[in-house]
Amino acid sequence: MPQDLVAALDIGGTKIAGALVDAGGSLLVRTQRPTPARESAERMSATADDVLGELTSAPEWQRVRALGIGSAGPVDAKAGTVSPVNIPVWRDHPLVAGVRERTGGLPVSLVGDGVAIAAAEHWQGAARGRAGALCMVVSTGVGGGLVLDGALHPGPTGNAGHIGHISVDMDGELCPCGSRGCVETLASGTNIARHALDSGWRPGPGQDATAAGVAAAARAGDPLARAAYARAARALAAAIAATATLVEIEIAVIGGGVARAGEVLFEPLREELKRYATLSFVQGLDLAPATTGTDAGLVGAAAAGWKLLDVQVA
Incomplete structure (x- = not known):
């Protein structure tokens, strides 16, 4: 056999x-x-x-x-x-x-x-053939992995690219990891929903109080729901731009449940990247949804x- x-x-x-x-x-x-x-x-x-x-x-x-x-x-x-x-x-x-x-x-x-996720996207997905990539999963938590010089770069302990615990708000709230203002505290699906609810958003008929429910409301034009996704996009953009500046990646790929919000997330993310990825060698950074699925x-x-x-x- x-x-x-x-x-x-x-x-x-x-x-x-x-x-x-x-x-x-x-x-x-x-x-x-x-x-x-x-x-x-x-x-x-x-x-x-x-x-x-x-x-x-x-x-x-x-x-x-x-x-x-x-x-x-x-x-x-x-x-x-x-x-x-x-x-x-x-x-x-x-x-x-x-x-x-x-x-x-x-x-x-x-x-x-x-x-x-980075290995999957480099093998079969949106980062295939790319020499440098950051691949992220934005779901219950926020994680990531790196492809450098055309090969997966897990690091010695298997954690390289763990972008969810980069701090993007020095005075931000305490993260379960022990740091403050981590990307995960701002951009995970759990925290998108929590922020929307704290801001006064309430799910409408047929919606639930999750990131998916917030996305549906944002798609329908609800300003509080759209603001919750814009806040998450800003955190993601700051972290992506910092990573690109550090290691000169070509593409950032985003998957996970939050990415399934589609343009509700990607439209403000593209705009925020223009604000944060300002140096000449990161201005051409590509942004794409993951294609390898669940x-x-x-x-x-x-x-x-x-x-x-x-x-x-x-």
């Missing part, structure tokens, strides 16, 4: 997903569970085990050569641990050791979820798994 697959786990604040993936990026088996982020460490581990168990019980599991994990961060690739800001019940959790034990000692690679984290985690095997896909 050929060994021509890798397994992938995508661990985030909303869902834990798993898949078996071939070298072309196709998902042959896929499963997921809601993330019990605030229940208990044991419940979190059991949920991850459930997802992994579905993969290992699939007939195709015999073809798996390695496993890649993309997790909400920060992660520590050297230690094999995760301490996701938006999963408070896991701190220094020995994820890699547990996964390796449950898979019979398979090689395991761990990267941050933003790095996984399975980007799995595709990127698989890319990390293939890299373990010296199979270059991203």
